[in-house]
Amino acid sequence: MADDKGGEARPKEYERAVMALNTTQRGANFGHMQDRKTKKIEMILNCLTRINLTMDQIDHLPIIHVAGSKGKGSTCEYVDSILRCHGYTTGLFSSPHLIEVRERIRINGKPVSQDMFASAFWHVFNKLQATRIANQDLMPGYFGVGLLMALHIFVEQKVDVVILEVGIGGEYDATNFIPKPVVCGVASLHLEHTDVLGHTVEEITWHKAGIMKRGVPFVTVPHQESVMKVILNRAKEKACPVFVSPPVQEEEIGRPLGIAGERQTVNAALALQLCRIWMKRMTQGVLSLHSDASGELEHSNFLKHVRSAADVPKRESINLSPREKEGLTKARLPGRNQVVNRGAVTYYLDGAHTTQSMQHCVAWFKDAAEREAEEMGGKVCRSLVFRMKQSKSAVDHFPYLTDCGFCRAAFCPHVVSSSAREQFPDSMDIRKDPAESRTIAESQLEDWKQLENLDHCIPSCFPSIVSALWWAGLEMDTPLKQMAKADLSLEDKSEGGVTCSEEPMACGVTHVQVLVTGSLVMVGGALTILKPDLWE
Secondary structure (H helix, E strand, C coil), X not given: CCCCCCCCCCHHHHHHHHHHHHHHHHCCECCCCCCCCCHHHHHHHHHHHHCXXXXXXXXXXXXXXXXXXXXXXXXXXXXXXXXXXXXXXXEEECCCCCCCHHHHEEECCEECCHHHHHHHHHHHHHHHHHCCHHHCCCECCHHHHHHHHHHHXXXXXXXXXXXXXXXXXXXXXXXXXXXXXXXXXXXXXCCCCHHHHCCCHHHHHHHHHHHCCCCCCEEECCCCHHHHHHHHXXXXXXXXXXXXXXXXXXXXXXXXXXXXXXXXXXXXXXXHHHHHHHHHHHHCCHHHCCCCHHHHHHHHHXXXXXXXXXXXXXXXCCCCCHHHHHHHHHCCCCCCCEEEEECCEXXXXXXXXXXXXXXXXXXXXXXXXXXXXXXHCXXXXXXXXXXXXXXXXXXXXXXXXXXXXXXXXXXXXXXXXXXXHHHCHHHCCCCCCHHHHHHHHHHHHHHHHCCCCCCCCEEEECCCHHHHHHHHCCCCCHHHHHHHHHXXXXXXXXXXXXXXXXXXXXXXXXXXXXXXXXXXXXXXHHHHHHCCCXXX
């Protein structure tokens, strides 16, 4: 893909593109738009024309649209893997990224190249800037620009299927401009983004189910009755047939799922049904029909027979084909239940950010860490590195972490390295004052100190992720030392302020297990240091 100036993009051009994209983090400019709720969707529709994409081109993208509080990323990865195993060329748009922003746009399971990303960015950004004044100063924010880039790339690359992961919510999310996806789905629903989506799971469900479209099949994982009632009401409102996908039985697959975690049988089943419906409807030629007769008939039958949550038809994940099994076992999703071994330190990383996902994260960590300790022998120590966006949310998560047996607990802002920030432009958040971010970390530290029965655990706060990782690993991950000490020296803090001893090995510890959790952004920052070749 050539850039707008001609020729091929260079790595420096990618860096320029990332830095320019970062300027959009300050948020979208909605000009004179009045409706706060629908402005994101109106913005995308306005911008599509400005970057020379037509709705006819969008209508011919065979889209699978996925929402959810937890599990939508895993579901999208399973869908992508299954369809690739069936021979389809896949395009996936997801967020957030872990190490490089280009991870948000993937083709056939791999992030687009730096050249392709830079070329798409300048194509989109320059056209938006050139038409800004004529369009009442309208400009999308970071997420919106990424979405427009993804659509541009998917159309240009002529992918067979687009898997589109919702950003936040659903009803008013920027991705919900799509008039006619092939199939939609929703993963597990929990309390999240309560300042935007509401303070009950039912209110949040209303938003998530907003991606329903008339006559388009909608698949959900099993939910409690009150949540299913909201989904059914929205289905009637949107004239949409609904199905429930019970968890797949592991004996049906015969091999372990590609993504670890006890909830993955739920996500895998949802992905299977989305793929099966997508392939069936594509053979029916739904994209070429002006009116989706099959979908309308399905909804008509749905209304006749479904009166309550118990009546919603189930789509069982049975009789899996070899390609389906292959797709489920080959799926990979970094940052979720991920293990990175680095000599004397093993890092366990999971982007848990809801109370339910934290419970699953802790269960996975304790089981995996105990098995590793048994195999390894010797004295093993456990530590925590934690960062969450809000202190209030963090307090709700701490009780699940208290019985993990941590000897150290490190808290830090979302700064990969305070002494080398320019080396990590993909991880920069220019919206936040570093001092404010540090204050949140210190607040979480103080909240941790209020917990009972943690006399054995030494907590401390650090200026960066790398310094927190180094200290949490009892200074045994030596490749981190130089950058960590440089960060610590900036605030005149000697080696984290707290140490196990002058020489960690004197404690008799031969191995350290570090749990890194609290958000995907935090996990991404850690992986930037621990495994920069993540996608190779």
